Amino acid sequence: MYMKKHTGNLHTLSRLSIIILFLGIGGCQSKQGNKTQVEAIPVEVQTTSLTMVDNTLxxxxxxxPIAMSNVGSPISGKIEKIYVKEGDFVKQGDLIVQMNDAQLEQAKLKYQLSKLDYERMSKLYAEHVITQQQFDQVKTVYENDRTAFEFMLSSTQIRAPLSGVVTSKYLNDGEMFILFPGQIGSPAIVTIMQIxxxxxxxxxxxxxxxxxxxxxxxxxxxxxxxxxxxxxxxxxxxxxxxxxxxxxxxxxxxxxxxxxxxxxxxxxxxxxxxxIKTILVPSDAVLKIPGSNIEYVYVVNGNIAQRRQVKTGKYYNDMLSVTSGLKPDEKLVVVGQTNIKDGATVEINQTH
CATH class of the missing domain: 2.40.30.170 (Efflux pump adaptor protein, beta barrel domain)
Structure with missing residues (x-):
């Protein structure tokens, strides 16, 4: 009797052990199943669109200066007087420098004499007293002397070639102006700028x-x-x-x-x-690979984040133009982009 009862208890315990083992295995499998389930990462997105903006560079x-002139004399010589200083405004034609006029006086005297000779010969030529050749010779001398006098006059009485302000003064009264300076001298007396x-x-x-x-x-x-x-x-x-x-x-x-x-x-x-029309995105939506110039963003397709390489243009306040890599009506990740990787499962919490 006792042996039968004991045997029955053993059968009951065996059944209970099998049930417990089954439940344990099922419980472990349930826990493992929960561990392999992918948890979606929350993000916020903005739908891309084309925006009309000013195209600037x-x-x-x-x-x-719009114009400038380094003013000097066409011949070397002594400066008698400089009538301007730095900061002075001058008008075109104003006398600004007086050079030594010894050569001018000689040229003037020669010009006056040849002018008188030319006037006298003109009357004789009109009366047919002298030949055409004689008159032409006198006329040539007169014209050459006039040209020489006018050259010396412009070389000694130096006038402003344009209206403007004197920005530099290189020499002073009494100094020598040397047209082709070596170790001393200056190629200009003053500089005038039109500003x-x-x-x-x-x-x-x-x-x-x-x-x-x-x-x-x-x-x-x-x-x-x-x-x-x-x-x-x-x-x-x-x-x-x-x-x-x-x-x-x-x-x-x-x-x-x-x-x-x-x-x-x-x-x-x-x-x-x-x-131009361009896609504007928040500047912090654009990420960069460290140590490179490669820029990228994340867009959501279904519930999967996809990394997209882009090229960017100019800033418009806190927005950045994207010149390639994005199209209108795409879901651009604007919040949470630093928490995801390419191919990550995401959950859109808000669309801007």
Whole structure:
């Protein structure tokens, strides 16, 4: 009796062990199944679209006078008097330097004598007293002496060749002006610059050649007046490109009535090339591979994040233009992009 009862208890325990083992295995499999289930990463996206923006190009260039002249004499000589100093404004034709006039007096006397001779011979020629050859000889001497006197006059009484401001004075009264200086002397006595208008020359990349036209608007700023914008226009386009830099020079003319722009200043220039359609994205949506210039973004296709290499253009406030790599109506990740990788499963929490 006892043996039968004991045997029955053993059968019962065996059944219970099998059930417990089965449940244990099932429980382990359930836990392992939960571990292999992929958890979606929350992100926020923005639907891309084309936006009309100003097509501008930012460059830099130096401010130069619209015209300038290094003023000297066509002959070497002693300076008697300089009538201007640095900062003086002069008008075209103003007397600015008086050179020694000893040679001028000689040329003047010779010219006056030949003029009297020419006037006398003109009357005799009109009365048929002298021949054509005799008259022509007198006339030639007179014209040569007149030319020599006028040359000496302009060489000793030096006048401003243009209206502007005297920016440099190299010599003083009583010093020698040497036309071709060696260790001493100066090739000019003063420099005059016309700065009521100025010019700024910028080097433009060759890709922009089709967009640059004479008369196009440009603006510029300089560090001394950071809040002021100066308006200018494109006045000249160099037809040849620099083969080393692949750029061409563009000259911009800028009115400068208050003389705030000074030669030698560095100007930040913005050229306006019309309007274009482009895709604008938040600048922090664009990521970069460390140690390279490769830029990329993430777009969502279904619930999968895809990494997309892009090329970017200019900033528009906190937005960045994407010139290639994105199309309109794509879901661009704008929040959570630093937490995902290519092929990650994501969950869109919000669409901007």
């Amino acid at each position: 930012n460059l830099s260039g130096n401010v130069d 009521s208008r100025v010019k700024v020359t910028v080097a433009v990349p060759e890709d922009y050649l089709p967009f640059i036209k004479i008369g196009q608007k440009a603006t510029l700023t300089v560090d001394p007046y950071p809040e002021k914008i100066f308006d200018g226009t494109i006045a000249r386009i160099n037809p040849a490109l620099n083969k080393n830099t692949r750029t061409f020079l563009v000259e911009i003319h800028v009115p400068n009535p208050k003389l705030e722009l000074r030669p030698g200043m560095l100007a930040s220039v913005k050229l306006y090339l019309g309007k």
